[in-house]
Amino acid sequence: MLESTREIDNLLKKHKNYREGCLNLIASENFASEKVRSYLSSEFGNRYGCYSTEDPKDREYTGNKYIHEFEMETQELVKDLFKAKYVDLRPIGGHMAGMGVVLGLLQPGDLVIEVSLKDWGHGLVGPMCEVRQFDETINVEYMEFDKNRAVDTEKLIKQVKERKPKLVIFGGSGTLFEEPVEELSPIAKELGTLIAYDASHVTGLIGAGVFQNPLEKGADIMFGSTHKSFPGPQGGFVVSNDKELIEKVGNTLSPSLVTSHHLNRLPALAASIIEIKKYGQEYGKQIIKNSRALAKALDKEGFQVFGKDRGYTDTHLILVGLGEFTDSAPAKYLEDFNILCSDDFSGSSPEIRVGTPEVTRHGMKEDQMKEIASFFKRALIDKEDKDTLKADIESFSRKYIGLEYSF
Known part of the structure; x- marks a missing residue:
């Protein structure tokens, strides 16, 4: 049992020394700059910035004058980076952001097509359905991949036309190539199918402008995390150009999944966005x-x-x-x-x-x-x-x- 801050310091030093001697090739990790990490210690970490989705100014707690200003400014940075009209920064992780999208956009009995775990999916809807309540209300199927580990576009289009899902979720933890968002988009619109994109792994590449921006290719909504290819603090986000969708997701996120949304990560996120815009x-x-x-x-x-x-x-x-x-x-x-x-x-x-x-x-x-x-x-x-x-x-x-x- 730890009994002093000196012991904490010693363990952190051991960790730092150990990791400096390791070759870190974990695709879901990155190394934030000292400037970005310094903002995680801001006083925001002890504050509550809870708000209603429809009116972010209506904060549940008092004393949020500058917290509100900062959160709205950070939202503008995220909107600009991902070319989105609407954003929600309350998910404290990419998985929570995905759950908010799934639960916010589906009705009982709806079908979702996503990437399976065997194809390096993030394990969103499939594992959710291991919980009995979700299994009884959500149906899930999986898209197929070709020998190059790319989504088989022809088979997916056929699957969507035959099965008419409510939601298709692209993206996963093993994304090698751009997914056929643009090819599926007109068919999805015709069928009333929504397209979501789990950008958790490629967020940094999208922000850097070196990988497809799903929102510009026809995705209705995008969610993800900010600490993989994106070298920021751990956390999640949801963006969309459809106000109705973002409000549905926001009303699902709060207050059922998150209330206090870890405000101390917002200054670090803002700094990492400014950093990625420059470099x-x-x-x-x-x-x-x-x-x-x-x-x-x-x-x-x-x-x-x-x-x-x-x-x-x-x-x-x-x-x-x-x-x-x-x-x-x-x-x-x-x-x-x-x-x-x-x-x-x-x-x-x-x-x-x-x-x-x-x-x-x-x-x-x-x-x-x-x-x-x-x-x-x-x-x-x-x-x-x-x-x-x-x-x-x-x-x-x-x-x-x-x-x-x-x-």
Whole structure:
């Protein structure tokens, strides 16, 4: 049990030293600048800014004069970044934002089509339906993917025409390529189907202008988080150009899912948006260059890298099959070498998801991606001595503890 702040400080120092020696390739993590992180300690963290969706000025608590001003200014930044007319910043995470969209837009018995967990979906509606009350009121089916791990557009259009869902949710935690939002949009409008986009993983790439903006391609609503390819504080958001939809979602979010919406993240979010407006395009382009370079290098080293026929990836991540090299949990195995990534066993064989947002932010470029690929080979194919390889990875990682594309 912790008994002093000195013990807290010591644990934080240990964590910092440990992570500086790790090669962080977790696609859902990033490294916020010191300036952005400093705002998380603002006095906002002890305040309540609860408001009604229809009138944000009508705050439940008093003393919100400048909190209201700041929240509205931050909303304007988000609107401008994502080219949206309406925004709700009350979700404290991307998953909560998604739940607000699903529960706010559906009627009992409606059908949703989303990305399944086996295709690196975020596990939104499917896991929700493990709760009996949701299972009795929401129906869910899954879109199909092709051999390159891209949405099969032809099959999806056929599925939508036949099944007539109320909602289609694009996006997930393994998005390699742009989804066919634009292709589905006219058909969805004709059928009365709504299109939502889970941008949690590609938020930073959208904000940087290097990936499709779903709202401009025909999506009715978009939700996500701000701490993956987007190098901001943890948190969620919902944006739309349809006032009725955003109000339905907002009335669902509050007060049933969230009341006190963690105001201390708003100054950090505002700072990260200003940062990405200044440095984002250069950062986003380098992320994609690094992803493709790493994918090509891993392929050359003998790994099965998905999406090869389409250039491997257009985002911050790549997917790698490891069935030939391991039948155990590869992420835990690699962690022993100080390589951090994510794995998945829901398909026929183990896969890892490798992301480049943080290593790019620390200054790594294409040449370093080749070195990283060699570390994977040494660990998984050559089965090299753990202590030797771990020491090499630590030495390599500690060369890149600075920060680029930031204040």
